Amino acid sequence: MSFELNSEKPVYLQIMEQIERDILSGKYKPGDKFPSVRELAAHAMVNPNTMQKALAELERNGLVYSQRTSGRFITDNKELLETMKREIAKKEVQDFITHMKTLGFTDQEIQRFVAAETAQSSDHIAKL
Amino acid sequence: MKPYNTDSSDIILTCDSVCKSFQNIHALSNVTLTLNRGKIIGLLGANGSGKSTLLKLINGLLVPDKGEIMIGGHTPGVETKKIVSYLPDATYLSSYMTAEQIIDFFADFYSDFDSKKAFEMLKLLNLKPEMKMKSMSKGMKEKLQLLLVMSRNAMLYCLDEPIGGVDPATRDYILSTIITNYSEDATVLISTHLITEIEMILDEAIFLNNGTVMLHESADSIRNDNHMTIDSYFREVFRCIPNY
Amino acid sequence: MYTKLLKHECKANLRYLIPLYIILFFTTITVIGLSYITFITDKLPFITNLFFFGYILSLILLSAFTIVLVIYRFYKNFMTGEGYLMFTLPASTHALILSKLTTAMLSIIVTFFLVFASIFLVGNTVSRSVHLDIPMQSFSLSNYVDHLGIGNIFYLIILVILAIALQTLFYYLCISIGQMITQNKLIGSLIAYIALSTILQVVALIAIVPIGILVKDPNNILSYIHILLPIMILGSIFITVIFYLGIHYILKKKLNLE
Numbered sequence: 307m308s309f310e311l312n313s314e315k316p317v318y319l320q321i322m323e324q325i326e327r328d329i330l331s332g333k334y335k336p337g338d339k340f341p342s343v344r345e346l347a348a349h350a351m352v353n354p355n356t357m358q359k360a361l362a363e364l365e366r367n368g369l370v371y372s373q374r375t376s377g378r379f380i381t382d383n384k385e386l387l388e389t390m391k392r393e394i395a396k397k398e399v400q401d402f403i404t405h406m407k408t409l410g411f412t413d414q415e416i417q418r419f420v421a422a423e424t425a426q427s428s429d430h431i432a433k434l
Numbered sequence: 435m436k437p438y439n440t441d442s443s444d445i446i447l448t449c450d451s452v453c454k455s456f457q458n459i460h461a462l463s464n465v466t467l468t469l470n471r472g473k474i475i476g477l478l479g480a481n482g483s484g485k486s487t488l489l490k491l492i493n494g495l496l497v498p499d500k501g502e503i504m505i506g507g508h509t510p511g512v513e514t515k516k517i518v519s520y521l522p523d524a525t526y527l528s529s530y531m532t533a534e535q536i537i538d539f540f541a542d543f544y545s546d547f548d549s550k551k552a553f554e555m556l557k558l559l560n561l562k563p564e565m566k567m568k569s570m571s572k573g574m575k576e577k578l579q580l581l582l583v584m585s586r587n588a589m590l591y592c593l594d595e596p597i598g599g600v601d602p603a604t605r606d607y608i609l610s611t612i613i614t615n616y617s618e619d620a621t622v623l624i625s626t627h628l629i630t631e632i633e634m635i636l637d638e639a640i641f642l643n644n645g646t647v648m649l650h651e652s653a654d655s656i657r658n659d660n661h662m663t664i665d666s667y668f669r670e671v672f673r674c675i676p677n678y
Numbered sequence: 679m680y681t682k683l684l685k686h687e688c689k690a691n692l693r694y695l696i697p698l699y700i701i702l703f704f705t706t707i708t709v710i711g712l713s714y715i716t717f718i719t720d721k722l723p724f725i726t727n728l729f730f731f732g733y734i735l736s737l738i739l740l741s742a743f744t745i746v747l748v749i750y751r752f753y754k755n756f757m758t759g760e761g762y763l764m765f766t767l768p769a770s771t772h773a774l775i776l777s778k779l780t781t782a783m784l785s786i787i788v789t790f791f792l793v794f795a796s797i798f799l800v801g802n803t804v805s806r807s808v809h810l811d812i813p814m815q816s817f818s819l820s821n822y823v824d825h826l827g828i829g830n831i832f833y834l835i836i837l838v839i840l841a842i843a844l845q846t847l848f849y850y851l852c853i854s855i856g857q858m859i860t861q862n863k864l865i866g867s868l869i870a871y872i873a874l875s876t877i878l879q880v881v882a883l884i885a886i887v888p889i890g891i892l893v894k895d896p897n898n899i900l901s902y903i904h905i906l907l908p909i910m911i912l913g914s915i916f917i918t919v920i921f922y923l924g925i926h927y928i929l930k931k932k933l934n935l936e
Contacts, residue, residue, distance in 0.1 A: 316654055317634070348610040353474055353635045353653070490935075493766050497931050515768040524935075526762040530693070542682055543767050 317352060321360035329369055329380055330391045340370065340378040444470045446590050446621045447492065452501035454487055454645075461487040462645040465501070471589070472618040474635055476653075477625040478668060479642035485625035486523060488642070489592045492623075493520045506589060516545070519588035523595040525575055527567050533578060534563035540582055552585035555611075573604050580608055584615045591622045597631055609635055629665040639664055643672055679769035683777035687751070691785050694747050698740050699792060705729075705736045706796045713803045733800070737793050744789040748782040749849045753867075757857050761935045771930045775850070775922070782846045783839070833907035840914040847921040848874065854928040861936065878917075885913065 347357040364370040494510035641649040856866030
């Protein structure tokens, strides 16, 4: 993992978002056990307290829960995962549309772009 | 400087107006610091800024001309050496000894030394216990010296330029070893001039220039308040310091 | 801590001394063997000269090497990179110095004991086999005891032990002062050696004066030995303590590891 150190966002939030993406994309399976804070911190090459804060944030929004003696686990609440995934997708799309609009495209043009690009990529996958 | 630490039971080290000179060169002038437990702290400064001098004072290898250093409530001496683990910027091991003999040596002299951990780390590095120091490469020696220091359950670890002059893979190994051995009760004080490589693992940073403490703050607040990396901010603060 | 340091230091010294002791053993046996051959065959093989020369050489080298080893260990273990390890051990400066001093004295005493034992053995064998005109008494210990008296022998032994301690601490002090005054520790030690030797010689000269006044019969100085020896012992103890305190102070407050 690499982090932008001079951005407005503190490092722990960046870590939190990275882990969030990994969970939602399925890289970590629901119910999986997390390695210890130290192992995670060592892997990411960040301060353990920073990693701790990131995990605390993840616990706060329900993606991760901890059991006193056994450690931290990814939630197996599939509904929550789906909801979060949809929220992030929605935000991505909104950002995209806003950006496209600043370039001067209309709603229909945007839709056509999206259709063309997604068709292309599914063609590409079909050829493989 | 913001008053940083408040809870006295959390404090592991204090420096009170410490001064040290060598032949009319002021290595340290009025250094006042408080270090808390459970933090990884960077002692950042250019070469010759007094970092090594401060670490030597903490470890009782030098005596301050003025001022006082207290570690866990004692001035540097036999009692503090039991709880401080020091990695100097030098090869300090006898060349004829084997890795195993050195580990046994440490186990003999330090009651907080974890032999099992040391041998495990040795194995992970693919270093054979029978290997003599003189047949080790520079990188191997550095890793061995680091693992000896980190195999102690000390309250304060002082690392003097642990990543200077090593290849990036070794550097990563050293940094992840420091992180993995982190304990909430212990403090790690790392002195280095390579700020970019190290700032991600720091809780706090101390800027040292010409023997004076310019700053002592949390890593996050330095970055967030100034909207730049600690490395960039350091260069800002000491504009005439060349890059390393 | 002292015992641990002592154990470690003895092991380090034995690494160097044991091979040399083994060599001494073999050269001694060789010379004794050759002497017996001469005794039996009543002929002196030419090769004996070479071996004898080698034997004498081994005695000199072993003795000199032991002293050099003592100095080298102090320097290497305290003043070079290893100093970073030794002086951050949870051991007092006293324990550090005393462990070195004890090991040094043991090394020197063992070496000289072995050397003298070897000489006695060889001397006894050679003088018998080669029909040399060396008085047998020279190699008989009991002769010395009768001549000097048991009390004085006792004082002499103490004086010899003190002299060993004093000489060792003298070298340690030179090295300690040397590392304090210059960056180049070897040159500093040499300077300290010259300076301290000179001072000691001056002190010795001054100390001799009252003794010279007190001794009324210079021709029979041995009769004063029962006074002289205790005075010398006290003087040696005094200087030894001063040297020790000097070394302790320098290592504790003026250590210069670079």
